[in-house]
Amino acid sequence: MPEAYVSMWKLRVPVPGASDEGDGVLMHGWCGKILHIDLTTRSVRVEQPPVETLARWIGGKGLAGTYLRPHITRDWSDPLMPLILMTGPLVNTPSPTSGRMCIASRSPLTGTIGDTSVGGTLGTQLKKAGWDGIVISGRSADWCGIVIDDDTCNIVEAPDMKGMTTDRVANHLKTRGSTLCIGPAAENGVRFSCISIDGHYLAGRNGLGLVCAAKNLKYMTITGSGRTSVKDPEELKLAREDIFRLVAASPILFGELGITNYGTGALYDLMDTRHMMPTDNFRKTWFDAAGTMNPYAYKKRYGTSRTGCRGCHILCKKQTGDGRAIPEFETMSHFSALLHNEDLETVIEANRLCNQLGMDTISAAATLACYSEITGEKVTGDRVLDLLNAIGSGSSEGALLKEGSAHYAAAKGQPEASISVKGQELAAYDPRGAYGMALAYATSTRGACHLRAYPIGHEILRKPVATDRFSFSGKARIIKISEDMNAVVDSLTACKFVFLSASLEEYARAYTAVTGEPSSAQDLLAAGERIYYHDRIMNALNGFDAGADDLPMRFFTEPGTGGAGFEVPPLNRAEFLDARAKYYRIRGLDASGLPTRETADRLELEWNG
């Protein structure tokens, strides 16, 4: 079959109320163009959303939601279910930590809305190419790739690339731009398969790699050469200075023991010290070998160097001298404590293997821990790698494990052994050690997610101030506000880590400087509330209510591991339910956790019951 080749031309996008400043630029921050690609018909079209729409939804997660909403009740594998790549207005500008983007669809793992913020250079290349986002629908007859070079788009055949691991795809393409691809795991139906960006950055959670596979889309490359217009560069410079100053003042980010020096693994020792490190499939919360599996141990053994996303000076990624990635904190913790593995090299290799096969490390490790609990088999060393290979290929034990821990545990008659919410496995923070985290896991709109509200910021890291981690008092509203804030962050699209020091006050200044849209911290927060409620509406359309906003019963019946002068008791179920009821009220949901017409109207959201 010949290559389909479509040529598109740069579009001048008139912005209502704006004047041409003589340089041909009429829109700032946004490009004003969304590319729609239909893989079934091999056709494309260009949409020019009005600036009011862009300003209302900002970009990233917010804007992606508007393209997902009409299709949200479709099955994730339906060709008409879109796969959405969306940048934010700050991307490809000097705004700090702005090199991210959002990838969204309906999650094959949870059935909820699925969205994930991802770094690397893809977002920047997409903006350089002149696009705010891409909406991909349809299904190619055979494996294909999409090649975007500024305003041209090729849909190319790629049957020979089937089975390639993500690192081989990246090497094979050798683009000067950015790559997106899936690995064998997605091709083989792994529910928690991820999307790999530039060979190193993962859109990890929710199984969105499987949506790519359902479209027979193996890869994309995006190369751009344009610039994103900034309305007020001097004002942006001042906002940058404010943000840089706050980042430099943050011990968590720039401190001696912080993320810049040790990567996100900097949290490892702290979680263990606080006795909230998930161990032995969440049956314990303290890992006796943590002192030999911490980021210092990696640094000492591998001599780590730092790298990071485009447009970020925090540089949280670490790698070994031979170029292998040092695992992120979640991976570092789950492939050690959760499996009771005491070998560093196994963690490094498990991380490498998951990345190359294209699987979410959190769900992969947690699924192995579930398997270990059910079978009684100790899963360490080479057995970890064997099982990961089996999952990635869908062979032997992997044929069932690839469905995720919830499906596996249910099939084995022990559903309680899956430590998941809405089918997605918990990250490396035990909720018995941080009650806000407990509520946040339960209410997250994409299944157990530590990042939707990230209460670790105040419950553990003391930012902006410390809260009592063993109390639900006040947590309902704090979680709601944090969810709103992070919805904005994922729409801008900035990095959540920077908000451990800076705030929307500084980012509102940057946003206004870039786009020219008047804004404030509270204006952005209000947009975040709308974006998050939109998630709840979409999930409700698929039947998600209070029954799904819950934690595994283990956390209400079994204590964590005490010590160091304190106990880690089970969560009090009545207190949890009371906090959740308060959350529903504060969020403007009914007692069943369902959206209401009244709140939808207040937030000016479309209502279809």
Next chain:
Amino acid sequence: MEGMIRKYADKLVKVGLCEPDAPLIGFLDADVVWNRPDPLTVELQKVFDSIIINSLLFALPTEPYRTMIRYLSRSGETAIYPKDCETRTFLHDLPIAGSPDAATIVAALKRRKTLIIPEHGIITFGTVSPEQAFIFYSSVCFSVFVKFFSDYLLQLKQGTLTDEFRQAFRDVRRYVPERIHQPPARLAVGPFTQENRVIEAIIEAGAKTVEYELVDSFFGNISYRMGDTIYISQTSSSLDELGGCIDPCPLDGSSCAGVTASSELKAHRETYLQTGAGSIIHGHPKFSVIMSMDCDEPDCEQRGECHRRCPRTRYIDGVPIVPGEVGTGPFGLCNTLPAAMVGHPGVIVYGHGVFAPGKVDFTDAFDTLLGIETGCRDTYFRMVGE
């Protein structure tokens, strides 16, 4: 949370920022609770309804802050722009408005963390806890104090003082105590060789630093070196409440459990390594901050960048003043402070505060901190003609 709002209402009174019954603090989870009834809660409820927050604090400050605010807002200014580190880093500027109505308050708090309403009070908020509102309130008072006294000294030197400012200064001066207290009875005697003794000594020294008003917002940091471990107060911890807020940090970095340690851990560590000190107290005493910003080089090519690029070595009573921002960035004070600590009794960081080292316990460090502040205070009032 009822206990929390009572705690911070009481604390505002205890530290002399508010009269009894002045603080009005509301906390909103599912419903709003106030620390006391007040007709103003009707208007403030509208603020809760209009912006996404969970805490509000409204209170008229005591003197001398009231007079300072009255003067600094005298000509209808819409904001005050102090140049100290606290404002630059966290508050940016201090907006002013004329009326305590909900619409005015909402418009200001949508942009900034605080609002000054002269003759009515200062209003601040939190999105996580009432503690945020308390910290912002305390920081506004500190920044206003520094701004008022700095401006007075500058205008006196420039010969531009107005009668109005002179009168305001005389009014304010009545409320500033004549001398700082004498040093306390000796603090716990070191050297400390057990962890529990180290922690007790840090807690004691922290509480004394607050009691002697040598910090603003209760922040600052304190550390002690025992062997190859630095024990240091945690980030965002109140120096008068350090129980459970002290991190042990191995000098070799073999554990990251201290990632919650003060943002100045690196500066402390380098100071220990370069000076052989055994303890460090860092506070933000007001007159040390004010005097650190007094410079007679109006045409300096780095004017406006003094806090990070001051090209001269300056001293007050033999104590060096160095540039440096909070933390470990390229302009961080960790790059300037440790070397300056060598051979000096202490160091003042421009617009920020004092770092005072001790040998084996906190007594000498505390004396140094207090002595530097007393010296700066005396120098200030001598310069303005007292």
